Amino acid sequence: MSTHAVAVRRAPDTFAILLMVALCAIWGMQQVAIKNANAALAPVFQAGLRSAIAAVLVCGWARLRGTPLFRDDGTLGAGLLAGVLFACEFVCIFLGLTLTSASRMAVFLYTAPCFTALGLHWFVAGEHMRRIQWIGVITAFAGMALAFADGFTRAGATSHASMLAGVAGDALGVAGGIAWAATTVVVRATKLAHTSASKTLFYQLTVSAVVLLALSVPLGQVHVATVTPLVVASLAYQAVVVAFVSYLIWFWLLTRYMASRLSVFSFLTPLFGVTFGVLLLGESFSLRFLMAAVLVLAGIALVNAPARQRVA
Template sequence: MTDRKTHLDGLAVACLVLCCVLWGLNQAASKATLADVPPLLQMGSRSLGAAVLVALWSARRGIRLSPGTNGTGPAGLLAGTLFAVEFGCIILGLQHTTASRMGVFIYLAPFVVALGMPLLGRRVAHAERLGTVQWVGLVAAFAGVAWAFAEGFHRPSAGQRQWWGDALGVTAALLWGCTTLTIRASRLASAPAEQTLFYQLAVSGLLLIAASVATGEAWPAPGALRAQAWWLMAFQTVVVTFASYLLWFWLMRHYPATRLAAGTLLTPMAGLGAGVLLLGEPLTPRLLLACAAVAVGIVLVNRPPRAP
């Protein structure tokens, strides 16, 4: 499929739900892996590993990844840098807050996309705009998340620095939204999904590994890692960072970015369930209400326009 859709069809919805479930599980997997692999090394390793898989996939399909083929180098470098800082914030934040809370806060990214897309109207053809009902949905979700964030100051369940981990999650959301806008406003919008993903993985992998070395993280010996750590890293690298992100960028190329970004608000619910069921994290009323507000936002944002 090479045409661009104006709405989410059945295929897009199915792919989006699959991505959301995998991303929700990924927060729990990342936090569980911290017991064996330090944060920056963990993120850098999985990015570089997935970059190799994307390169092999592209070579098999005859897709050229060199920036010289379509002049996407500068945009790819910017997107990769934003990607690196975003995931650095996520993994560092997971040391101070729960995976459940992180899974909610990082999905404020749709607000950034919704606010930014109209500003790109002169540069991006047919920039997606939200109607009144869609804005109400986004505001409802934001209000619920903001109320849950305040819990980190009054009744922290993950330690006194929970607010700092929550703030890093919100920062990651801002960076994710900026990455989406960078892709849509540059030549990456018409580049193969594999090339866009390779830029982000290769650049972020190198930057995160360099940051790990610069900060003096203690690298564990491969033979000292538990089997659980290997399986968790394999899940993060192959299933999430390679397969699901490749699918996401394919969706970004063929469907409206605003609708897709709003649809990813399903992920907090998957992340909340994973954190509670797999990691035994507390389920607070505020966090539950935040997820409920997100669900309402999803319904409103994806409500079809009224027929004339």
């Protein structure tokens, strides 16, 4: 990827921070929606269908606003790469969840901000992080590890084969985090940084829809069980609210604010997911979660701490 100079992004202001918190809540709620839809739609097929529906919506939105999606602006290569990485992230998540627990997957997947910060530090001018911000990333990740520590303390595998399967699932979680981080870096370090949020998202949704739907065939995941209103509502939430609205806002934020500062907010997403699980699915709740939330918020505050002004 090129290290050419790009337009300077600013640190998140109050408006951007509030938007990111709202986005994390939306993304956290997505886990409940996926679980509700899993009863009728196979995971990989579900992910591909979500991307396909959202791609159509983005196309309609762009046409309504007069935003060109098919003009040759030199972003095709980067767009295809971002789309493949986006698809890889979801393949890793869904396949990994068949081998390891959801709590372990969350810990490994949400290493993404750490990989994002590293990638941006190396490839994007103006995204270098200071020591205090690195401490913030480590603090936030410690909070994540604490929040999902039960995944590490429960009874282990009962056989060597199941233990190896669990390790493979954990590795897929890390791979998903790397793919997520790489997608953000591609968006910021290439010509996609100068194109519209609609076009950037259209690339990812279209390519991922093709890849995921194609993969669902050899994986034997092309099947639909009894479709209920809850399943329809859950799929609509994923496609319209998450993949269409929230991702448009996310890529719009990336065109104006420092991605390294924004990405650390993603640590909030699984915490919201646990909260919604407690409220909507009756899952367990512990003091450990509250302590973890404090660490995550502290990490976010450190990453977004303003630089000290030097006294002349």
